[in-house]
Amino acid sequence: MPASDHRRTPLVIAALGTTQTLAWASSYYLPAVLGAPIAASLGVSASVFFGLFSGALLLAAALGPWIGRLIDEHGGRAIMAASNVVLAAGLALLAMAQGVIGLAAAWMVLGIGIAMGLYDPAFATLTRLYGVGARSAITGITLIGGFASTIGWPASAWFEHSLGWRAACLIWAGLNLAIAAPLNWLVLPTAPPLHGAAPQPRIGTEAEPPRGAMPILAIYFAATAFVTGAMASQLPRLLEAGGASASAAIAAGALVGPAQVAARIVEFTFLRGLHPVWSARVAAVMHPIGAVLLGLFGPAGFAVFAIFHGAGNGMITIAKGTLPLAIFGPAGYGRRNGLLSIPARIALSAAPFLFGLLLDRIGIAAVILSAVLSLAACASLLFLRRRPARIVAAAGE
Numbered sequence: 001m002p003a004s005d006h007r008r009t010p011l012v013i014a015a016l017g018t019t020q021t022l023a024w025a026s027s028y029y030l031p032a033v034l035g036a037p038i039a040a041s042l043g044v045s046a047s048v049f050f051g052l053f054s055g056a057l058l059l060a061a062a063l064g065p066w067i068g069r070l071i072d073e074h075g076g077r078a079i080m081a082a083s084n085v086v087l088a089a090g091l092a093l094l095a096m097a098q099g100v101i102g103l104a105a106a107w108m109v110l111g112i113g114i115a116m117g118l119y120d121p122a123f124a125t126l127t128r129l130y131g132v133g134a135r136s137a138i139t140g141i142t143l144i145g146g147f148a149s150t151i152g153w154p155a156s157a158w159f160e161h162s163l164g165w166r167a168a169c170l171i172w173a174g175l176n177l178a179i180a181a182p183l184n185w186l187v188l189p190t191a192p193p194l195h196g197a198a199p200q201p202r203i204g205t206e207a208e209p210p211r212g213a214m215p216i217l218a219i220y221f222a223a224t225a226f227v228t229g230a231m232a233s234q235l236p237r238l239l240e241a242g243g244a245s246a247s248a249a250i251a252a253g254a255l256v257g258p259a260q261v262a263a264r265i266v267e268f269t270f271l272r273g274l275h276p277v278w279s280a281r282v283a284a285v286m287h288p289i290g291a292v293l294l295g296l297f298g299p300a301g302f303a304v305f306a307i308f309h310g311a312g313n314g315m316i317t318i319a320k321g322t323l324p325l326a327i328f329g330p331a332g333y334g335r336r337n338g339l340l341s342i343p344a345r346i347a348l349s350a351a352p353f354l355f356g357l358l359l360d361r362i363g364i365a366a367v368i369l370s371a372v373l374s375l376a377a378c379a380s381l382l383f384l385r386r387r388p389a390r391i392v393a394a395a396g397e
Contacts, residue, residue: 008187008189009137022179028118065339079125089113090108091110124338132330134330135276143261219380235253249302251303277323283312
């Protein structure tokens, strides 16, 4: 990317952060508010509705490597803009659904839109534009996107209460078409040619990625994704199982979003000089620390647990974008991140159901599982061992 184009970086971050907020609010965060009224209106069980939602996440996981490869080859401007059109189409289908077949069709289209337009392709788009310098831009869009649930949940609830769930879906579709798609198309720069210039000869050393880095990162992201999915769907129930009232559980859960953003600010200001593996390790231990405090202080620790979990989750989102970039470099970043997203999205889709079953059986003690998984994720990063640097010689030497 030409140096002069870097003057547009703040505008690119602001635009992509805004479109990410709208995309997340109108897809991933939609079921938490609209799932129950949609299921009741169509005469299907909530488990069927959320099962179809899980299916959409699995479809997105399957498409991830292909979408990433397209961004590697052509850049992300067109794909990101098209994702909002696809999300709008899925939301329109959801608004018109009359039964389980209509729901399935809507979630299939939404799954394609999720694969094209959420954080993984956004990170790949920024890496294609800025290369190894994409870390700050990735953090920047997550700072804005961190408010997706804070904005999306109340907005969906207000739309549904005032106009009904069908109108709510159509409003979100309109916002994708009227705001997000034009922003992505008009503000995101065209990616520079992939092979437009001859590679410059280099002399010196170049670090090899650690052995087994891909499976290690897959374990880390899958384990943390399970915890994220479990808490996103079951946190209020978990706290109620510990003795919180419904209102207190919701109040504590509302602290997760601000904690995510606060942790990302800390990462951006104080930790960006460190290798992302350190941020990833710190992020993974935040949830277990919160779980210990919850066990020690009981109801008095509800808010503290939500804050620690939110802070860790906020930093993990950044690590998902920056850790593969730091380890492997920008070449092939989109496809590689797409591959890493497959086990993570499988875990994310399974977590609400599996953690819910455990919560029904053992109550608040289910937090032990999420804490152990987070510690296992942190421990997996200890196996990232540096390999000896290799010599890179200039051509002809």
